[in-house]
Amino acid sequence: xxxxxxxxxxxxxxxxxxxxxxxxxxxxxxxxxxxxxxxxxxxxxxxxxxxxxxxxxxxxxxxxxxxxxxxxxxxxxxxxxxxxxxxxxxxxxxxxxxxxxxxxxxxxxxxxxxxxxxxxxxxxxxxxxxxxxxxxxxxxxxxxxxxxxxxxxxxxxxxxxxxxxxxxxxxxxxxxxxxxxxxxxxxxxxxxxxxxxxxxxxxxxxxxxxxxxxxxxxxxxxxxxxxxxxxxxxxxxxxxxxxxxxxxxxxxxxx
Amino acid sequence: xxxxxxxxxxxxxxxxxxxxxxxxxxxxxxxxxxxxxxxxxxxxxxxxxxxxxxxxxxxxxxxxxxxxxxxxxxxxxxxxxxxxxxxxxxxxxxxxxxxxxxxxxxxxxxxxxxxxxxxxxxxxxxxxxxxxxxxxxxxxxxxxxxxxxxxxxxxxxxxxxxxxxxxxxxxxxxxxxxxxxxxxxxxxxxxxxxxxxxxxxxxxxxxxxxxxxxxxxxxxxxxxxxxxxxxxxxxxxxxxxxxxxxxxxxxxxxxxxxxxxxxxxxxxxxxxxxxxxxxxxxxxxxxxxxxxxxxxxxxxxxxxxxxxxxxxxxxxxxxxxxxxxxxxxxxxxxxxxxxxxxxxxxxxxxxxxxxxxxxxxxxxxxxxxxxxxxxxxxxxxxxxxxxxxxxxxxxxxxxxxxxxxxxxxxxxxxxxxxxxxxxxxxxxxxxxxxxxxxxxxxxxxxxxxxxxxxxxxxxxxxxxxxxxxxxxxxxxxxxxxxxx
Numbered sequence: 001x002x003x004x005x006x007x008x009x010x011x012x013x014x015x016x017x018x019x020x021x022x023x024x025x026x027x028x029x030x031x032x033x034x035x036x037x038x039x040x041x042x043x044x045x046x047x048x049x050x051x052x053x054x055x056x057x058x059x060x061x062x063x064x065x066x067x068x069x070x071x072x073x074x075x076x077x078x079x080x081x082x083x084x085x086x087x088x089x090x091x092x093x094x095x096x097x098x099x100x101x102x103x104x105x106x107x108x109x110x111x112x113x114x115x116x117x118x119x120x121x122x123x124x125x126x127x128x129x130x131x132x133x134x135x136x137x138x139x140x141x142x143x144x145x146x147x148x149x150x151x152x153x154x155x156x157x158x159x160x161x162x163x164x165x166x167x168x169x170x171x172x173x174x175x176x177x178x179x180x181x182x183x184x185x186x187x188x189x190x191x192x193x194x195x196x197x198x199x200x201x202x203x204x205x206x207x208x209x210x211x212x213x214x215x216x217x218x219x220x221x222x223x224x225x226x227x228x229x230x231x232x233x234x235x236x237x238x239x240x241x242x243x244x245x246x247x248x249x250x251x252x253x254x255x
Numbered sequence: 256x257x258x259x260x261x262x263x264x265x266x267x268x269x270x271x272x273x274x275x276x277x278x279x280x281x282x283x284x285x286x287x288x289x290x291x292x293x294x295x296x297x298x299x300x301x302x303x304x305x306x307x308x309x310x311x312x313x314x315x316x317x318x319x320x321x322x323x324x325x326x327x328x329x330x331x332x333x334x335x336x337x338x339x340x341x342x343x344x345x346x347x348x349x350x351x352x353x354x355x356x357x358x359x360x361x362x363x364x365x366x367x368x369x370x371x372x373x374x375x376x377x378x379x380x381x382x383x384x385x386x387x388x389x390x391x392x393x394x395x396x397x398x399x400x401x402x403x404x405x406x407x408x409x410x411x412x413x414x415x416x417x418x419x420x421x422x423x424x425x426x427x428x429x430x431x432x433x434x435x436x437x438x439x440x441x442x443x444x445x446x447x448x449x450x451x452x453x454x455x456x457x458x459x460x461x462x463x464x465x466x467x468x469x470x471x472x473x474x475x476x477x478x479x480x481x482x483x484x485x486x487x488x489x490x491x492x493x494x495x496x497x498x499x500x501x502x503x504x505x506x507x508x509x510x511x512x513x514x515x516x517x518x519x520x521x522x523x524x525x526x527x528x529x530x531x532x533x534x535x536x537x538x539x540x541x542x543x544x545x546x547x548x549x550x551x552x553x554x555x556x557x558x559x560x561x562x563x564x565x566x567x568x569x570x571x572x573x574x575x576x577x578x579x580x581x582x583x584x585x586x587x588x589x590x591x592x593x594x595x596x597x598x599x600x601x602x603x604x605x606x607x608x609x610x611x612x613x614x615x616x617x618x619x620x621x622x623x624x625x626x627x628x629x630x631x632x633x634x635x636x637x638x639x640x641x642x643x644x645x646x647x648x649x650x651x652x653x654x655x656x657x658x659x660x661x662x663x664x665x666x667x668x669x670x671x672x673x674x675x676x677x678x679x680x681x682x683x684x685x686x687x688x689x690x691x692x693x694x695x696x697x698x699x700x701x702x703x704x705x706x707x708x709x710x711x712x713x714x715x716x717x718x719x720x721x722x723x724x725x726x727x728x729x730x731x732x733x734x735x736x737x738x739x
Contacts, residue, residue, distance in 0.1 A: 056518070057521070058518075058520060058522070061506065061520040061521035061522070062517050062518060062520050064510055072514060077514070145522065145523075145524065146524055146560055146561055147560065149522060149523075149562075152502070153522060
């Protein structure tokens with residue numbers, strides 16, 4: 001007879017020294033990564049879980065899945081919003097407990113919409129649009145490295161993203177079509193939000209964090225053209241939504 | 256009347272061929288490969304013939320030296336090697352100088368065999384004491400290939416090697432090695448060119464991609480690099496100057512890698528200039544009986560581009576002395592220092608590792624020093640010393656043959672590996688390296704593999720073990736090229 005004692009790692013409380021890693025803020029981070037990182041930060045603030053943000057040039061390579069952001073909590077390393085939500089849920093913190101099954105399914109569907117539309121559009125604009133890639137994405141992505149490594153890594157990343165775009169069928173789209181897709185996505189979100197404070201009743205959920213992350217970043221990031229930000233700005237309830245979340249959860253930042 | 260003297264191969268020694276032990280370092284081969292091992296050639300014994308007494312005192316003049324059998328080799332390369340033969344004044348001298356010229360031709364690595372034929376001069380302007388010396392050479396084939404399969408460390412791979420000796424006619428050599436494995440792929444291309452007339456001065460250009468997995472650190476490393484290396488002798492030393500540019504990619508080997516290792520993941524570029532000096536007076540590099548070795552190497556990175564910026568020094572000293580009864584006492588000392596320049600911390604790819612069957616025996620491979628959750632991070636300074644007594648096997652089985660490849664040895668190893676805080680002075684550093692010394696002692700059997708590698712089977716007793724070190728007390732097996 002062998003007795004095994006399993007320690008329930010999930011039962012450990014959230015430590016004080018939890019950290020979140022992302023690329024360098026000033027010089028390196030790109031639109032899509034900034035949006036993902038802000039979404040995770042918003043989610044953790046909504047849960048009331050303290051986390052310290054560290055910027056590392058090699059954050060993308062440190063991440064176990066290759067995507068940013070990732071959090072280092074105790075002994076564990078978890079990356080991307082989906083797994084992080086699961087992780088905090090196992091520790092007893094959740095924002096979507098109050099939802100019933102229908103609402104939860106709806107929330108998942110909208111999160112899929114944001115990931116498939118907004119995130120993909122951000123990646124497309126960054127890497128498949130030649131002017132943005134040349135003026136912004138490649139220089140920023142490769143800024144921590146010296147020649148010729150910077151050129152090699154930037155072109156390698158661009159080739160990888162373009163290949164992915166082709167695989168999901170976005171390779172043939174034009175910039176105009178992408179902007180249209182963004183508009184449609186924003187319209188769907190705007191309709192769902194309506195006049196409410198948050199997407200589901202009065203409490204924010206992970207969907208709110210995700211939408212905030214992407215929209216706020218789009219509104220505050222300078223690209224080669226302001227078209228993307230304009231498309232988002234045309235939905236006033238989304239604008240006030242972003243402002244509300246910023247004021248509620250990121251007050252110390254804006255002060 | 257003429258006599259024909261044939262200085263050729265001595266069948267017993269040279270036809271046994273060469274034993275190539277595979278280098279465990281996947282980098283491409285350096286330098287020339289001799290078809291014949293240097294310390295297998297002894298000075299020729301002169302056959303005592305009754306008539307030699309008369310000829311020895313006779314002055315001779317070497318009138319002509321021919322080389323037969325040249326294909327793609329350019330003649331101007333060879334004139335340097337054979338020019339000395341013309342200086343010979345008497346017959347013994349001719350034989351000696353011809354033999355030396357033959358050695359020189361062989362060390363170029365472009366001939367499979369060289370035979371010397373000495374004959375009296377023929378023809379109209381033949382002097383009565385004139386001699387003709389002819390070198391009959393057989394060139395190596397244009398291209399030789401090799402194919403091996405290797406299995407080790409949970410990975411299998413097939414290795415394809417291609418060698419093009421004497422590719423442009425002046426002893427240049429092009430080598431290509433390609434390894435395709437279940438986990439990683441590596442390749443290397445190397446071009447070697449000696450200076451005509453001065454074979455020890457040569458230049459080597461390398462292009463390579465090498466991958467390595469280091470389970471003791473849960474680290475995976477991929478290096479893609481180019482290097483240019485210039486070697487030349489200065490008095491008794493061999494000097495090397497090298498520039499190397501490497502794109503290093505580090506990654507975690509497992510999801511359970513510790514966080515400090517995770518923090519090292521990513522890309523970096525190292526562009527460094529290095530200088531090495533070697534003085535080697537030993538009679539053999541594996542199990543030497545006498546002589547000493549001094550190797551000093553320094554590397555400066557960061558001043559020719561790249562991200563990594565450091566100054567690295569390391570040295571190796573070995574002294575050997577034969578004692579009574581065919582036993583050999585050998586003492587060796589290794590040390591190294593890595594000094595970061597600027598604020599960036601050092602990368603794990605540049606740090607030193609210590610421990611294992613090839614350095615401090617009794618400890619697991621590279622499992623000493625700073626570590627985090629079982630992953631060893633390497634250190635910026637180290638020293639290691641070893642004292643060995645090699646004796647022939649007890650009962651001397653198979654003397655003169657197979658038994659000579661084995662030796663028993665008694666050893667004492669000691670060393671330390673740590674990180675230094677460069678704000679403190681050298682006194683503090685010496686103190687830090689002197690405290691918490693790890694050491695071990697034991698005995699074992701050593702097997703010599705050709706002239707490159709050796710195998711060891713030891714019984715070790717590690718002492719001075721610090722918390723965090725992983726030991727391997729009891730029986731330990733080791734195979735490699737460079738041993739403490």
